[in-house]
Amino acid sequence: MSKEAVAALPQRAREVVEYRKSGLSLNHVQGCPLGCAFCIRHTYDLWDADRPRALMSDGEAVEQLVRHRYFRPHDTPLQVFNRATDPFLPGVRGHLFAVLEDLDRRGLTNPVLVITRGFVSVRDCERLNSLANVKVTLLFTYSGIDDKRIEPHPSGTAVRSMRLATSYGPRRYRTIFYWRPLVPGLNDTTAHLARAVGLSRWADATVFTGLFYRDEIADYYRANGLPEPYEETARRKIVPETLEERILAAFARRPPDAPPLFRKTSCAVSYAHGLPDYNGHYGIDELCDICPAAQLDRCAQAHRVPTALQLLEAAGALPEATGMRVIEVTERAAEVEGLPSEQPRYYLQHRLGFQVHDAAHPHRRRRHGRAAIGWESTNG
Numbered sequence: 001m002s003k004e005a006v007a008a009l010p011q012r013a014r015e016v017v018e019y020r021k022s023g024l025s026l027n028h029v030q031g032c033p034l035g036c037a038f039c040i041r042h043t044y045d046l047w048d049a050d051r052p053r054a055l056m057s058d059g060e061a062v063e064q065l066v067r068h069r070y071f072r073p074h075d076t077p078l079q080v081f082n083r084a085t086d087p088f089l090p091g092v093r094g095h096l097f098a099v100l101e102d103l104d105r106r107g108l109t110n111p112v113l114v115i116t117r118g119f120v121s122v123r124d125c126e127r128l129n130s131l132a133n134v135k136v137t138l139l140f141t142y143s144g145i146d147d148k149r150i151e152p153h154p155s156g157t158a159v160r161s162m163r164l165a166t167s168y169g170p171r172r173y174r175t176i177f178y179w180r181p182l183v184p185g186l187n188d189t190t191a192h193l194a195r196a197v198g199l200s201r202w203a204d205a206t207v208f209t210g211l212f213y214r215d216e217i218a219d220y221y222r223a224n225g226l227p228e229p230y231e232e233t234a235r236r237k238i239v240p241e242t243l244e245e246r247i248l249a250a251f252a253r254r255p256p257d258a259p260p261l262f263r264k265t266s267c268a269v270s271y272a273h274g275l276p277d278y279n280g281h282y283g284i285d286e287l288c289d290i291c292p293a294a295q296l297d298r299c300a301q302a303h304r305v306p307t308a309l310q311l312l313e314a315a316g317a318l319p320e321a322t323g324m325r326v327i328e329v330t331e332r333a334a335e336v337e338g339l340p341s342e343q344p345r346y347y348l349q350h351r352l353g354f355q356v357h358d359a360a361h362p363h364r365r366r367r368h369g370r371a372a373i374g375w376e377s378t379n380g
């Protein structure tokens with residue numbers, strides 16, 4: 001893209017490095033033709049960008065990433081193209097490998113998450129497997145949604161890619177069955193759950209999660225006459241309590257040696273690489289009741305409750321966090337206020353391997369950091 005075209009993009013779209021919950025995310029290629037109605041692109045004012053375009057060279061983008069104040073070599077979890085395009089689209093794949101191979105040549109061992117619903121080939125698996133340093137995880141997004149107005153791209157593509165990538169071996173990278181977005185009434189029948197249980201054996205682990213139903217996405221649903229999944233929007237993902245119970249029950253019937261199910265992306269990614277959860281969810285003990293014993297043990301060994309002083313010292317590296325105040329630190333999480341956005345909070349969470357919550361958006365017990373919608377018993 002020309003400098004003028006980049007300057008004309010919405011401000012958030014121009015920020016190609018952004019901290020998201022599961023990692024520091026690089027997004028210098030933007031635009032996607034797959035047309036999922038619930039796409040997060042709506043919230044970046046990029047919905048009309050249906051053709052992938054690079055805002056800068058891959059080399060410049062990697063430099064921005066590794067020079068970013070949030071980046072810590074060998075530590076910060078990274079994500080490539082998880083906001084505005086699919087990394088395995090024909091025009092994007094080359095950029096993906098250029099980034100991965102550049103990071104790898106630098107000897108960096110950071111975790112790198114690559115989320116796709118696209119076509120992955122044997123050649124792709126070979127290239128991924130030749131990366132010697134970065135810890136790559138492929139997360140295959142599968143919803144099972146049959147309504148083509150909501151998700152025009154067939155879920156079968158991701159399933160074929162996942163089976164191929166998981167069967168390839170021996171391999172250094174890991175695979176996740178990324179079952180999302182789950183929406184009551186759309187893809188949660190008993191048959192949908194049974195299908196997902198069957199597919200879960202084709203990955204190293206499974207994560208289930210709900211829908212980000214933000215205002216911009218709701219506006220799009222209404223303007224296009226799509227069936228609205230919820231009566232209200234929320235800043236967090238929505239997974240109603242009864243849906244979660246049905247999912248856990250369906251997965252509980254699998255053989256004991258089946259790949260495990262997780263509620264949190266970082267838990268599944270960390271498990272797949274034999275590491276403790278990099279988001280420090282272990283303190284929120286009700287999240288861990290479905291986790292394998294060996295993984296629980298890993299997280300328990302790594303669990304350190306930081307002091308308020310350690311939190312303030314870590315925040316001291318960030319100019320935007322100078323106004324942060326620590327309200328309370330418990331075994332579960334630290335509660336802070338005064339941060340201007342989510343991004344420094346994610347930095348602190350990863351840096352300390354411990355949950356850091358914003359007092360303005362309290363986390364309720366048993367709701368697992370999700371929206372209140374569908375959780376009547378723990379609202380408040």
Ligand code: SF4
Nearest residue numbers: 267281282288291299
């Ligand atoms: S023990 Fe808890 S925090 Fe650790 S991976 Fe399992 S669920 Fe996540």
